[in-house]
Amino acid sequence: MCSCLLQKTNICYLSFPDSYSGGLGDTQFSFRLRQSGGQRNTHFGDDGEYNREAPLTLQRESAHYFGYVYFRQVKDSSMKRGYFQKSLVLVSRLPYVNLFQSLLQLIAPEYFDKLEPCLEAVCNEIDQWPPPVPGQTLNLPVMGIVIQVRIPSRVDKPGSSPLKQFNQENLLPAPLVLPSVHELDLFRCFQPVLIHIQMLWELMLLGEPIVVMAPSPTISSEMVLALTSCLTPLKYCCDYRPYFTIHDSEFKEYTTRTQAPPNVVVGVTNPFFIKTLQHWPHLLRLGELKMSGDLPKQVKVKKLTKLKTLDAKPGIYTSYKIFLHKDKTLIKRLLKGIQRKRPSEVQSALLRRHLLELTQSFIIPLEHYIASLMPLQRAITPWKNPPQIRPFRQEDFMKTLEHAGPQLTCVLKGDWLGLYRRFFKSPNFDGWYRQRHKEMTQKLEALHLEAICEANIVAWMKDKSEVEIVDLVLKLREKLIRARCHHLPVKEETLQRVGLYIETIIGSLPEDLQTVLHHH
Template identity: 90%
Template sequence: MLPFFFFFFSCCTKCSWGRGEQCSVTWGVPSAFVIFSVSGGLGDTQFSFRLRQAGGQRTTHYEDDGEYNREAPLTLQRESAHYFGYVYFRQVKDSSMKRGYFQKSLVLVSRLPYVNLFQSLLQLIAPEYFDKLEPCLEAVCNEIDQWPPPVPGQTLNLPVMGVVIQVLLADGLYSNLLPAPLVLPSIHELDLFRCFQPVLIHIQMLWELMLLGEPIVVMAPSPTVSSEMVLALTSCLAPLRYCCDYRPYFTIHDSEFKEYTTRTQAPPNIVVGVTNPFFIKTLQHWPHILRVGELRMSGGQRFVSNFCFFPGFVLFFFNLGIYTSYKTFLHKDKTLIKRLLKGIQRKRPSEVQSALLRRHLLELTQSFIIPLEHYIASLMPLQRAITPWKNPPQIRPFRQEDFMKTLEHAGPQLTCVLKGDWLGLYRRFFKSPNFDGWYRQRHKEMTQKLEALHLEAICEANIVAWMKDKSEVEIVDLVLKLREKLVTRCQHLPVKEETLRRVGLYIETIIGSLPEDLQAVLHHH
């Protein structure tokens, strides 16, 4: 089975439940339904959401899911515990409808964060679907059934409804474009500058808050602005994985509503995007609130002052920006801000502005993470300490104080011009879910590397000579251990195919040296 699965369903805002249709064997996902509501002006709206998988044991639908995630960049990897939802919503006046309006959504649900691809797909499908309904969706699903399997690093040409969507399954912008009716510059990246333009002067603070996994509420005037801002925030740490939860568009109907609005415990490590004014009161205790976009009254009237009253609510100040008592560890990069502001004055294309901003954030994250990478690499045992007939040596423990001592000569100041309290930032980072996620992933990779080196050491050893003075019990024990290591092939160890083949031959050689009764037992198992 292939990992690139998604699912369509449609709904109207009058009834909160959707009617679903699975989209194919190779590009579909088990049925998943959400409740959401959209209010606002007339026309078409697109936005994204993310929801936790329902309780119960997770089922594995894709045998090569691990292989896909190993090959894919972090920003493109498939989620295991959450679904992404991509929505195309239409609201137009229609006197033939009972409520006087046509209100309908087409929702694509997937475990993959391919926002540009799936939103572009919806732009093609949804308008036709609203006119022709089920027959159109059935025809689209039949076309998608014929799509090639997605492979990270490859260019895909995806025909649908008379158009070929061309994308590169890679982290970053498309290059060396081939002719196609619809070429997507990126399969997942948003226009970062457009998202952050209202809060450019706070970009340093927002990067730190995301790095530390702080709870953030994004209050926006529409689901589109809300979801794009949350996705932009979670992407600004690349190439570091953002390991906390995030909800691009969160409503009072979400199952975690009580969990996130309670005052009896601290807010969780999550970024939540909301549009309902009700959250102004219920989430005002959160430590970091980001207000973006133009705020309107429920009837569509713009706020003409900085204050607004809601029935039963206290008075709230509505200046846009970030509301927090957080003090940044690093100083602002005034040169970057001046450069971007000058770009606005000169009407520099948004994609160029986004590239400048993304490169700045990338270099900032790399400057922060490189010292950590250098230190953790030093914890790896030397290759000469790996011997065939002993278990691989252990990775040395990560000691925070030892790491801090390395920063004087190998710290981020070598690659980053920003000044500030780097040591304080690292100490705070060590308490965050992002450090825990990074360390667990790197430790897992290093452990797999040790296992692979151990397997190679066994292949280079003279097993026949080793067996000469060994008992049958020791030899059988070796066979069982080697077989167990072969099973680790399913865990995608970084081992060459030739090495695995040689281990298999070694096992057969060892078994052939044993008495026939033992051979029969081992062959049976």
């Protein structure tokens, strides 16, 4: 099957709930699918620029698509099956779940009534939208409404929500202001598992394979997205599938028992998966939310061996032992908040801040250690290649923890060392390290270019042979191209000075060589 057709088939299967019985009205959920074959993301010229300024967790993905679904199923005797069922799906490379689901809430009901012409008009409007620029507030007109949203930027302070309403006076009617392009109602998603938030954070940090078994695609996709957002500002580097069906082309890959399960969090609704994914180490089984008194009923942690039947009770089926102790104060605050009818967004903010502080406490010692591997600035000299970044040695890092470990910023006790050792084996460590190493390498190249600019090039050329001088011209040219292509953190005037240097050096050479170099 050609990869494009396969992609379409996958999207079709993912756009309908797996286990629906007639007349359930409207429902929304999300999925994520691997781009199959063909060209990888070549038609986004601004990818590099957007990704450099966007938070790592909101970068545009080149190998995956996100699907946002609005599904309607209502009784209709004029239809062959006895009911109308249709899905409107928005496919994007951006993980803007809140923006796109809000957009679908406006478009889909209209589309189900008026069908194609309405969609054409909407697509024309969306085509006129400005591109997402991190740090900017955008006004997005659609169907007589203006959606106003701010695109987060890498320089935002973690944990702040900087959206204020802008240019209110000249926007009539008043815009629909979205507090965030991507944030979910974390508290609502995590209600049945509040007392296990510590365990879920650890499982996500370590990139463990998890099955989320839920009664609907809405609950499955929200739980998977809530889990992957637990690690902010650290990027979750494993695969995740908010909603997954047996028709998916990766089905065989995930259900094979001949190898260890992949590092994926997969959200499913079909009970058949309990049987096929029994060899996975962690299964979170969710039911419809039940209350005990005025508090949400919390699921229990159970042994995997208890997972025998298709109607297994809600629970976390795992033999995982947590490294850190639970934060009882947080859980008490959240439960008290429920009793006091504290608004969901306030509860979510509490939860998000707790997870952010936990992740930062874990990551800050790693950031300090990796920064110490950077060569000293005085070791960067203009006419030698920049010195190398020293290698990351896990044991050296572990020694720093005694004086500069997470205990400085986090009250949680437990086996932090064990958690770090396990983290080093996970794709999340690998992804974090590669990203930091790349940023440091670019910083070194930028510092090297600045050192060249401050050097006295004429003095250097005095006793050099033509071969050495030509070699320098070629090297500087290559550096200039790299700086522009990779958008190195270098001032424009520095780049212009390097350009002038190249001209000066070429000008000092015999004419025949000048001609060759100008054409080179």
